[in-house]
Amino acid sequence: MGDDTARGFAFAAAAFLIWGMLPFYFKALDHVPTVEVIAHRVVWAVPVALAVLIWLGRTADLRRAIKSPRMLGMAFVTAALISINWGMYVWLIQSGQAMEAALGYYINPIFSVFLGATFLGEKLSFRQWGAVTLAALAVAVLTYEAGRLPLGALAIVFSWGSYAYFKRALPIGPNQGFTLEALILMPFALGFLAWGALQGSLFATGAGAVDWALLLGCGVITAVPLMLYANGAKGLRLSTIAISSYSIPTMIFLISFFGFGEPMDAGRQYAFPMIWAAMALYIWEVARQRRLALA
Numbered sequence: 001m002g003d004d005t006a007r008g009f010a011f012a013a014a015a016f017l018i019w020g021m022l023p024f025y026f027k028a029l030d031h032v033p034t035v036e037v038i039a040h041r042v043v044w045a046v047p048v049a050l051a052v053l054i055w056l057g058r059t060a061d062l063r064r065a066i067k068s069p070r071m072l073g074m075a076f077v078t079a080a081l082i083s084i085n086w087g088m089y090v091w092l093i094q095s096g097q098a099m100e101a102a103l104g105y106y107i108n109p110i111f112s113v114f115l116g117a118t119f120l121g122e123k124l125s126f127r128q129w130g131a132v133t134l135a136a137l138a139v140a141v142l143t144y145e146a147g148r149l150p151l152g153a154l155a156i157v158f159s160w161g162s163y164a165y166f167k168r169a170l171p172i173g174p175n176q177g178f179t180l181e182a183l184i185l186m187p188f189a190l191g192f193l194a195w196g197a198l199q200g201s202l203f204a205t206g207a208g209a210v211d212w213a214l215l216l217g218c219g220v221i222t223a224v225p226l227m228l229y230a231n232g233a234k235g236l237r238l239s240t241i242a243i244s245s246y247s248i249p250t251m252i253f254l255i256s257f258f259g260f261g262e263p264m265d266a267g268r269q270y271a272f273p274m275i276w277a278a279m280a281l282y283i284w285e286v287a288r289q290r291r292l293a294l295a
Helices: 006-027 034-056 059-066 069-094 098-119 126-146 151-167 174-199 209-233 238-244 247-259 266-294
Strands: none
Touching: 006 069, 006 098, 006 209, 006 238, 006 247, 034 059, 034 069, 034 174, 034 209, 059 069, 059 174, 069 098, 069 151, 069 174, 098 126, 098 151, 098 247, 098 266, 126 151, 126 266, 174 209, 238 266
């Protein structure tokens, strides 16, 4: 890929800003059951995603994908993983654990490097091994101090990291791939909402105008940043994307601490500096590889 473009940076920055500010959005829905929020997130993302594909003239790609059993099978896997990731993220925000979500997204790029070494045979440099080791030690510190594994953060790491790994095998554009995943999840989401309505347990049944606006908006805040990111990635180097993506967990961390008043207990006071050191090693190595590629 050539030099970074202003257009690519603008698209990516808009996506990162939306993703980074999402804690405020889902905190405003903390009185709505997480599963119901996710169901609305899926249902209302579908028309937004389809509208974008129609606008781009890429619906033929989606039709071909639907007719391919192999592609559908891979999309079922990625759809399941992204739904787990969404559910865990929303639950962590709603339950006052946004800092744990930030931890997960800080670790995730390092986990992706580890996956590449484990399953793709990629050789890790000294700095990359240092980043992996520091991230593992940070998890160990948190486990020791809290007496339990940081399961929320690890669920974020494994679901998103695995999603990105399997997404590589899905031979379809990112916009079409997301639409296909949303279409796969839609029957489950509609089924849950219909069952809840029949049981009289659905929050949205008696929701006010503000809550309905937020639930409907879940489709926009789900589909739009993914598509902004997909278009931004076309105009940016991979190294630029890798480094700038750390802005997302940084915003989540700052919101959790200053906005939501979540505590920095003893374990986090040790673990987060270790994660930030791992992040620095990761960025250093990405920048080094970029310089070598340009040399």
